[in-house]
Amino acid sequence: MTDSKIRRSERLIDMTQYLLDHPHTLVSLTHFAQRYKSAKSSISEDLAIIKKTFKQRGTGILETIPGAAGGVRFIPEIPYEESKELVKALCERLSEQDRLLPGGYVYLSDLLGQPELLRQVGRIIASKYLGEKIDAVMTVATKGVPIAQAVSYYLNVPFVIVRRDSKITEGSTVSVNYVSGSSERIEKMELSKRSLKRGSRVLVVDDFMKGGGTVNGMKSLIEEFEAELVGITVFAESKFKGQRAIEDYTSLLYVEDVDTRTKTINVVPGNYFDEEK
Amino acid sequence: MTDSKIRRSERLIDMTQYLLDHPHTLVSLTHFAQRYKSAKSSISEDLAIIKKTFKQRGTGILETIPGAAGGVRFIPEIPYEESKELVKALCERLSEQDRLLPGGYVYLSDLLGQPELLRQVGRIIASKYLGEKIDAVMTVATKGVPIAQAVSYYLNVPFVIVRRDSKITEGSTVSVNYVSGSSERIEKMELSKRSLKRGSRVLVVDDFMKGGGTVNGMKSLIEEFEAELVGITVFAESKFKGQRAIEDYTSLLYVEDVDTRTKTINVVPGNYFDEEK
CATH class of the missing domain: 1.10.10.10 (Winged helix-like DNA-binding domain superfamily/Winged helix DNA-binding domain)
Structure with missing residues (x-):
C-alpha cells in the first residue's frame, strides 16, 4: 500500500x-x-x-x-431487533430455576456483575434516551449501581448514588422518607447535597422494581433537589398485586410469574418492547 | 475510492x-x-x-x-506516561479544599460517578494485571463498585460485591468478621455463596484505604471461599499512623496530608508509580 x-x-x-x-x-x-x-x-x-x-x-x-x-x-445506539434478541436471551437466563430465592425473589447479582451483559444493558437503556437532554443518571445503592454506570458510559453523563444508610464520606446530605412497597414500611434514603445541581435533568435507573416504592423515593428526592425527572427505566419488574407507586416507567424484563412450590420463574420482555419503534 | x-x-x-x-x-x-x-x-x-x-x-x-x-x-493497556499524567491531574482535583469533610475525610463521590474518569482509572488498574490470570474482581459496597466495574470492563471478567449488610436478594452468604482499622470495631462482611467459585483468582479493588481493615476482611473472605488473592489496588490511600493490616497493595493516589484547621489536602501519586516500568 x-x-x-x-x-x-x-x-x-x-x-x-x-x-x-x-x-x-x-x-x-x-x-x-x-x-x-x-x-x-x-x-x-x-x-x-x-x-x-x-x-x-x-x-x-x-x-x-x-x-x-x-x-x-x-x-x-442499538438496533431494535438486536436489543430484542439480547433481552430474549436474558429472559431465558432469568428463568433458570436455581435463581429462585426464599420469598419469591430472583437472584440477579451474578448477571449484574458481568461486563458484557452490562455493556448491552447500558446500550439498550441509553438508546431510549438518545434525543433527551440528560445531566445525570440516578440510582440507589447497591444493586442499581452497575446499571447506572453502564448507562452513564453510553450517555457520557455522571451518575449519582442514593443511599439508605448515611456515610461520613458523603458530606451533607438531603434525605426523604418513602414507603417501601413490599413491606409497607417507612424508610429513608439520602443523597449527598453536592452531587446534584438544581435544575438537573435526571434519568432514574434501578435493577428491580416491585411496588415502585424505591423509585418513588428517588422521585421525591429529585423534587427536593429542584431537579427534573426525565424518565425511569428498570432492568426487571415483577408482577405486582395492587396499586404501584409509579405509573410511568420502562422495564427491560418482566417477571410474570414466580412459583416457589414448583420452583418455576417465568420471565418475558418488559414494556420497553411494547410498541414497535 | x-x-x-x-x-x-x-x-x-x-x-x-x-x-x-x-x-x-x-x-x-x-x-x-x-x-x-x-x-x-x-x-x-x-x-x-x-x-x-x-x-x-x-x-x-x-x-x-x-x-x-x-x-x-x-x-x-495505557502507556506509563499517559497514566502518570492522568493521575497527576487527579491529584490536583483531590487537593481541592472543598473536598475536605469533617473528620479529615475526603469527598470522592463526584469523581467516582464520572464515566470518563472511571474509564481512565479502569484502564490504569487493568494495565497492572495484563499478564495475570484473573477470574474475578472483588470490591465492597458501595463506593468500590464503580471502580470494580471499570476494571472488569477492561479485564473482561465479572466483578463481585461484598456487603456489610445482608440482603434477602443475595441468597445464602458466607460472612467473616474483620477489624475496621479506623474505628477498631469488629464488623462483619458477607458475600453471596454462589458468586465466587472455589479456586478463583481474585483481584481486590477499593476506593479508599486507611488502615486496610476492609481490604483485610476481603482477604479473609477470599480464604473462606478457598479462592486465591492475585493483588490489591486502591484508588486512594491515606497516610496511616500505626501498623496497617495489609502490606502488599497498590495505590493510584496517596493522600499525604489533611489539615482540617487550614483546610488543606495534599495528594500525590501513589505507589503505583514508585518504580519506573
Whole structure:
C-alpha cells in the first residue's frame, strides 16, 4: 500500500477508537486534523466512511454539526431487533430455576456483575434516551449501581448514588422518607447535597422494581433537589398485586410469574418492547 | 475510492469497534472472515494495520495466536506516561479544599460517578494485571463498585460485591468478621455463596484505604471461599499512623496530608508509580 493509504487506515482505526471512547461529545475536525497532521478535507472523508459503517453495523449515529463551531458527535445506539434478541436471551437466563430465592425473589447479582451483559444493558437503556437532554443518571445503592454506570458510559453523563444508610464520606446530605412497597414500611434514603445541581435533568435507573416504592423515593428526592425527572427505566419488574407507586416507567424484563412450590420463574420482555419503534 | 478500498475501510472501522468491545477475548480469523465475507488473507492484513496503530497510539496490544485454534486477542493497556499524567491531574482535583469533610475525610463521590474518569482509572488498574490470570474482581459496597466495574470492563471478567449488610436478594452468604482499622470495631462482611467459585483468582479493588481493615476482611473472605488473592489496588490511600493490616497493595493516589484547621489536602501519586516500568 502507498503511504497515504496507510495513513488513512491508521486514522480510521484511531478515530473509531476515539469516538467510541467519547460518546455524546462534540469533537471538532480541527482536533482530528491536528492529531493526525492531516488536511480537514481528508478528515471529512474519513468521517463519512465511519458514519456509513456505524450506521450499517448498528453501532450508532455519527452526527455532523456544520460551521466553525461544528464537528462530529457519536451517539451510541442499538438496533431494535438486536436489543430484542439480547433481552430474549436474558429472559431465558432469568428463568433458570436455581435463581429462585426464599420469598419469591430472583437472584440477579451474578448477571449484574458481568461486563458484557452490562455493556448491552447500558446500550439498550441509553438508546431510549438518545434525543433527551440528560445531566445525570440516578440510582440507589447497591444493586442499581452497575446499571447506572453502564448507562452513564453510553450517555457520557455522571451518575449519582442514593443511599439508605448515611456515610461520613458523603458530606451533607438531603434525605426523604418513602414507603417501601413490599413491606409497607417507612424508610429513608439520602443523597449527598453536592452531587446534584438544581435544575438537573435526571434519568432514574434501578435493577428491580416491585411496588415502585424505591423509585418513588428517588422521585421525591429529585423534587427536593429542584431537579427534573426525565424518565425511569428498570432492568426487571415483577408482577405486582395492587396499586404501584409509579405509573410511568420502562422495564427491560418482566417477571410474570414466580412459583416457589414448583420452583418455576417465568420471565418475558418488559414494556420497553411494547410498541414497535 | 474503488470498491475494495471501501470494503477495507469499513472492515477496519468495524473490527476496531468489535475488538474494543471484546477485550481479552480470543477472536478467530474465521469469525471476521464470515462477518465481512472476506478472505482470511485480507483479514490478516487488516489486523496487522490495527495491531500497529493500537501500539503506536497506546490503545493496547493485539496478540496474534497462530494455528487452527488461533486468532487475535485485544489487551487494553495505557502507556506509563499517559497514566502518570492522568493521575497527576487527579491529584490536583483531590487537593481541592472543598473536598475536605469533617473528620479529615475526603469527598470522592463526584469523581467516582464520572464515566470518563472511571474509564481512565479502569484502564490504569487493568494495565497492572495484563499478564495475570484473573477470574474475578472483588470490591465492597458501595463506593468500590464503580471502580470494580471499570476494571472488569477492561479485564473482561465479572466483578463481585461484598456487603456489610445482608440482603434477602443475595441468597445464602458466607460472612467473616474483620477489624475496621479506623474505628477498631469488629464488623462483619458477607458475600453471596454462589458468586465466587472455589479456586478463583481474585483481584481486590477499593476506593479508599486507611488502615486496610476492609481490604483485610476481603482477604479473609477470599480464604473462606478457598479462592486465591492475585493483588490489591486502591484508588486512594491515606497516610496511616500505626501498623496497617495489609502490606502488599497498590495505590493510584496517596493522600499525604489533611489539615482540617487550614483546610488543606495534599495528594500525590501513589505507589503505583514508585518504580519506573
